[in-house]
Amino acid sequence: MKKKVIAAGHICLDITPVFPGKNTASLGDILSPGKLVNVGQADVHTGGSVANTGLAMKFFGADVSLMGKIGDDPFGEIVHNILKAHGAEQGLLVSEGESTSYTVVLAVPGIDRMFLHNPGANHTFHAEDIPQKELEKAALFHFGYPPLVKSMYENDGAELLKMMKRAKECSAATSLDFAAIEPGSEADGADWGSILEKVIPYVDFLVPSVEELCYMLDRDRLLQWQERAEGRDITEILDIEKDVKPLADQCMELGAKILLIKCGAPGIYYQTASRQILEKIGKKLELDVSLWADLCGFEKSYVPDRVRSGTGAGDTSIAAFLTAVLEGYSPEMSMHLAAAAGASCVAAYDALSGLKPFAELEQRIRGGWAKNK
Numbered sequence: 219m220k221k222k223v224i225a226a227g228h229i230c231l232d233i234t235p236v237f238p239g240k241n242t243a244s245l246g247d248i249l250s251p252g253k254l255v256n257v258g259q260a261d262v263h264t265g266g267s268v269a270n271t272g273l274a275m276k277f278f279g280a281d282v283s284l285m286g287k288i289g290d291d292p293f294g295e296i297v298h299n300i301l302k303a304h305g306a307e308q309g310l311l312v313s314e315g316e317s318t319s320y321t322v323v324l325a326v327p328g329i330d331r332m333f334l335h336n337p338g339a340n341h342t343f344h345a346e347d348i349p350q351k352e353l354e355k356a357a358l359f360h361f362g363y364p365p366l367v368k369s370m371y372e373n374d375g376a377e378l379l380k381m382m383k384r385a386k387e388c389s390a391a392t393s394l395d396f397a398a399i400e401p402g403s404e405a406d407g408a409d410w411g412s413i414l415e416k417v418i419p420y421v422d423f424l425v426p427s428v429e430e431l432c433y434m435l436d437r438d439r440l441l442q443w444q445e446r447a448e449g450r451d452i453t454e455i456l457d458i459e460k461d462v463k464p465l466a467d468q469c470m471e472l473g474a475k476i477l478l479i480k481c482g483a484p485g486i487y488y489q490t491a492s493r494q495i496l497e498k499i500g501k502k503l504e505l506d507v508s509l510w511a512d513l514c515g516f517e518k519s520y521v522p523d524r525v526r527s528g529t530g531a532g533d534t535s536i537a538a539f540l541t542a543v544l545e546g547y548s549p550e551m552s553m554h555l556a557a558a559a560g561a562s563c564v565a566a567y568d569a570l571s572g573l574k575p576f577a578e579l580e581q582r583i584r585g586g587w588a589k590n591k
Contacts, residue, residue, distance in 0.1 A: 220281040221357035221502065221544050224390075225272030226348060228340045228363035228397065229286030229310075230319035231293045232265030232529065234567050241328025248326055263568035264300045265321055266340075267362020267395055270530040270569040273304055274537030274559070277573055280544055283356075285309035285348060287339040293318035294339075311347055313339045319366075325527040325567065330451055341368035345381035350388075357502040358544060359385035360423075362533070363397040364413075365405040365430075372404075375413035382420040391500030393423035395536060396430040410434035419473035422499040423543075425536045427480040428453065428487075431465050439465075453482030458516050462487045475499055476510065478539065478556070480532045484590065485518040486556060490549075503544070510549055517553040518589045520561040530569020535560040542576075554583050 236258035237248065248255060264273070268286040275282045284306045288294035290313070297318060301307040319338035325331050340363075353359065361381065364370035370378040385392045394417070399405050414434060418424060429452055432440040443452045443461065456462055462479060466489045469477050475496055479487040490496065493511035538559035542552035558579040566572035574582075 220279075221504075222355050223275060223280050223282040223358045223360065223540075223544065224285060224309075224348065224352060224356045225268055225275060225282050225360045225362070226285040226309075227268055227343065227361045228266040228319070228337075228366045229264065229268035229284075229288065229297065230266040230321050230335070230338070230340070231297050232261075232263050232321050232323055232568065234261040234263075234323040234325055234527065234529065236261060236567065237326050249324075261567040262296070263570070264297055265323075265530065265569065266319065266366075267360075267397075267533055269297075269301070270533030271360060271362055271395070271537045271540075273301075273306060273570055274530075274534040274573060275541050276304060276306060277570060278538055278541040278559075278576055280541045282306075283309045283352060285311075285352075287311045287313055287316075287343045287347065289316040289318040289339045290314050291318050293320050309352075311343075313342060316342065323527070323529055325529065331528055335366070337366050337368070340366055343367050344369050345377055345384060348381065348384070350384075353385055353388040353390060356385070356388065356390045357500065357504075358393060358540065359390045360393040360395070360540065362395040364394075365397045365399045365408075368404065371408040371410075371413065374409060375417060378413065379416050379420065382417055386420050386500065389501045391422045391503035391505070392420060393425060393536075393540060394421045395533070396426040396434070398427075398430055399433055414469075415472055418469065421474070422503075423476050423478070423540065424469060424474045425478045425480070425539075427482070427532055428456065428462055428465070431469070431479060435465060435468055451482060453484055456481060456484070458487060463489075478536070480535065481516075483519055483528075485516055486535065486553065487516050488553060489514045505543065506546075513549055515553075517557050518591075519557050520583075521588045521590055522561040522564050525564050526572075527567045528564050529567065531560045531563040534563040534569055534573060538576075538579075551580070551583075555579055558583055558587070
């Protein structure tokens with residue numbers, strides 16, 4: 219019998235206009251005032267952590283329940299119908315009078331993605347929206363994107379802390395992912411250092427991106443990275459030992475147990491705590507802590523067949539990793555599968571269409587799938 223999973227948090231509708239043509243050096247070459255830009259048919263799919271990570275875990279074979287909040291509007295109906303097609307709509311909450319979150323994803327070839335986002339009903343998601351009886355059955359509770367869920371960062375993260383504590387009290391393993399914080403937004407005003415200090419001790423799998431984590435813990439360091447990057451993607455210029463590991467060490471000092479830091483196209487940094495600390499992971503996960511203790515390394519990404527959009531690549535990488543852990547894969551193969559899922563994801567415009575089953579990914583990995591240098 220498969221272990222049960224809850225994937226909760228932020229959910230939205232992603233609308234991605236397809237930009238035809240070759241790579242573009244500057245956004246201004248495509249988007250400028252008064253200019254008519256011909257694009258292809260829009261790619262419309264669910265987005266956000268609940269849909270991206272939750273549905274990807276379901277695709278990989280996990281027994282997962284999706285829990286998010288939508289509005290009673292046309293976008294909400296589309297989200298509901300998409301999840302229903304996957305047999306995963308039962309956990310959706312419909313909030314009357316609220317709008318459904320949506321994101322316009324600008325994936326211009328040659329330029330990093332940009333997002334126009336409305337958080338919608340996500341802002342009113344609370345710990346009580348997770349049924350106690352479902353938590354008691356879950357071996358893993360994954361929550362995604364607290365920076366896009368107002369209830370989770372206001373009051374110094376009290377609701378986020380409450381939710382993670384509830385999951386731990388039910389002996390479930392807990393997992394937490396983040397999202398980019400818009401400078402000047404309400405989320406930007408939260409004391410994320412304080413929130414992480416309180417919440418991380420109740421998180422078993424901490425899986426942020428390197429930019430998100432640095433923004434929350436050390437903004438001066440992030441500014442230095444941006445200066446060094448000179449307009450390029452920050453992950454292209456990072457040194458793992460000098461730039462990424464200090465952030466990881468800071469998380470470990472705060473009580474992190476198994477940490478994955480997504481570093482974009484280059485790959486994923488990972489670090490785990492001692493066996494004694496890993497013993498605190500939710501018992502229902504049945505993790506072999508002797509295999510997972512005291513690990514540290516960098517999993518380079520695989521060379522993708524093509525690159526259409528990075529939308530959801532981080533979420534699906536985490537989905538593959540968590541599913542592999544649930545199924546008892548070794549740490550090494552769990553990391554390989556995480557990287558393989560990310561490389562598969564970027565071959566499509568949405569988060570799910572490019573994914574391949576574990577058996578196919580494993581075959582390609584064992585067959586010598588080339589890694590990025």
